[in-house]
Amino acid sequence: DGGITQSPKYLFRKEGQNVTLSCEQNLNHDAMYWYRQDPGQGLRLIYYSQIVNDFQKGDIAEGYSVSREKKESFPLTVTSAQKNPTAFYLCASSMTSGRARETQYFGPGTRLLVL
């Protein structure tokens, strides 16, 4: 089955700790995205990548970091600099980015909670 997987489903972070959220896709998509969703809120773009070894900041990149070493993988690290990390994190991919008709396919999400 083609799709996007995210792990873990739930993640707990202690104060001062960095944590990494996994996102893998086997859709052969070039572009990948990370969004943050707070309860009752919309989707806010954290980072996106249009091609391997390249990525750009979204609207709320502070306190987060990403890498794109492989086409299939786009892990997100929530650093200790992110003071309010409790949220639902969604990874998405699209065939390419910036082409007007591209649709995004979302993974099941990871819920991050701070202890």
Add this chain to the structure above:
Amino acid sequence: GQQVMQIPQYQHVQEGEDFTTYCNSSTTLSNIQWYKQRPGGHPVFLIQLVKSGEVKKQKRLTFQFGEAKKNSSLHITATQTTDVGTYFCAGPNSGNTPLVFGKGTRLSVIA
């Protein structure tokens, strides 16, 4: 930059009533997309509209794209409990940047 506004933010309806959510853009859009997110789930692509004045139907869902391509609506006829969720519209940004999502309309259906 590009902004996509959605109203209402929340809507509670009795089962069987109709529901409409509206999406407005600050700029002309080449296309608009709609997504649905069930409670606890992830957004799922529903449809894309491209042409001015376009109307598309999916069973009880009717999607419209405005003549000026700056607004869109999603109308659900005779809501069912399976329609519960948040509906997002999204439009392309300028240049080579990702889609811009509206904040969504959360629909609750009371049986």
